[in-house]
Amino acid sequence: MIETRKAISEKAVLIGIITQTQDEEKSEEYLDELEFLTATAGGTAVKRFVQKLEKPNPKTFLGSGKLDDVKAYINVHDIGTAIFDDELSPAQLRNIEKVLDCKILDRTNLILDIFAKRAQTSSAKTQVELAQYQYLLPRLTRLWTHLDKQKGGIGMRGPGETEIETDRRIIRDKITLLKKKLTTIDKQMAVQRKNRGKMVRVALVGYTNVGKSTLMNVISKSDVFAENKLFATLDTTVRKVVIKNIPFLMTDTVGFIRKLPTQLVESFKSTLDEVREADLLLHVVDITHPNFEDHIASVHKILSEIDSANKPTIMVFNKIDGYTHQIIEEDDLLTEKTKAHYTLEDWKKTWMNDLRQNSVFISALDKRNLEEFKDVVYDAVKSIHIQRFPYNDFLYHE
Structure with missing residues (x-):
């Protein structure tokens, strides 16, 4: 496996842009998330740099003047790392590194690093390793420019092969081997799924970080790793759950994120197959996050990419124990009511009202409204079960 860097212990600056498609508010939110990613990887974000641009500079991402500002700050404050909120091209990485003369990471590299740190099983480690090599391959010129010269000497005359070409070939061979290994893992996991019988899969x-693993622990009475960090769960966990008189299988999956590296979506195919083959999805949402609607849209986007957007779905609005809202005083006639002022009851009257029986508000941590949650899940699983086994409905006579 590619040697994982030690957890970033040095200070870092975060760098983002404001464009026509990414306004100031969205840019700030992305940088908040990037700061959380940095903390999860073990670093400390000490400063943010943001520039308004029509589009990223194809050579240096930022304009030259702004990049000089970043360089000055890095030099004065002895900063070891600059982290960019978008994936940088090989040329951008090379050019930026020449100017800033420090470690340069982009969002993709940072996420891959966290995944490598979190991977526990052979399956997860193989999937992350493949994604790392796919990310690394086009960026070899940056890493090996000092070796990019023709070899000479005995036995190496003629056209020869440059060091970088050798490394490219080695990495391509490694990618091929990893893909073969993942194909074997995929087949094994497919057999495991088949061997689980015909129980309904949820x-x-x-x-x-919306509380999926915490909910899994509460419902299945199991001990799935859960903590307040991004990507706490990488390995798929499957547990048998019984609600009232119906047994079914519940799967905890890797959390999604905006700008999720395409390499990870591809390499985590076997993990995402658990979603593809599920009969029912429980879409867990952190209702306390100010931009939870954007999170829902991001999850829908990824579900569409893996052909799972049209599955029966129950929206589970979690963390109601921590939900707060701004209060408008009765005599305040100037303040316009916005979503920041919505109570949970206000939210339920919005588009959420159209969900009808397909939503539930809970706190997995405080175990609040769990009985209502179980009832909603029971009804959905029972409906699927009856369709699958129409002659076994005597099971449901209570």
Whole structure:
């Protein structure tokens, strides 16, 4: 496996842009998330740099003047790392590194690093390793420019092969081997899924850090790793759950995130197959996050990419124990009511009202409204079960 860097212990600056498609508010939110990613990887974000641009500079991402500002700050404050909120091209990485003369990471590299740190099983490690090599391959010129010269000497005359070409070939061979290994793992996991019988399959999906693993632990009375960090769960966990008189399988899956590296979506195919083959999705949402609607949209986007957007879905609005809202005083006639002022009851009267029986508000941590949650899940699983086994409905006579 590619040697994982030690957890970033040095200070870092975060760098983002404001464009026509990414306004100031969205840019700030992305940088908040990037700061959380940085903390999860073990670093400390000490400063943010943001520039308004029509589009990223194809050579240096930022304009030259802004990049000089970043360089000056890095030099004065002895900063070891600059982290960019978008994936940088090989040329951008090379050019930026020449100017800033420090470690340069982009969002993709940072996420891959966290995944490598979190991977526990052979399956997860193989999937992350493949994604790392796919990311690394086009960026070899940056890493090996000092070796990009023709070899000479005995036995190496003629056209020869440059060091970088050798490394490219080695990495391509490694990618081929990893893909073969993953194909074997995929087949093994497919057999495991087949061997689980015909029980209804329920998959927990949602943005990262919304409480899926905590909910899994409460419902299945199991001990799935859960903590307040991004991507706490990488390995798929399957547990048998019984609600009233119906047994079914519940799967906890890797959390989604905006700008999720395409390499990870591809390499985590076998993990995402658990979602593809599920009969029912429980889309868990952190209702306390100010931009939870964007998170829902991001999850829907990824579900569409893996052909799972049209599955029966129950929206589970979690963390109601921590939900707060701004209060408008009765004599305040100037303040316009916005979503920041919505109570939970206000939210339920919005588009959420159209969900009708397909939503529930809970706190997995405080175990609030769990009985209502179980009733909603029971009804959905029972409906699927009856369709699958129409002659076994005597099971449901209570």
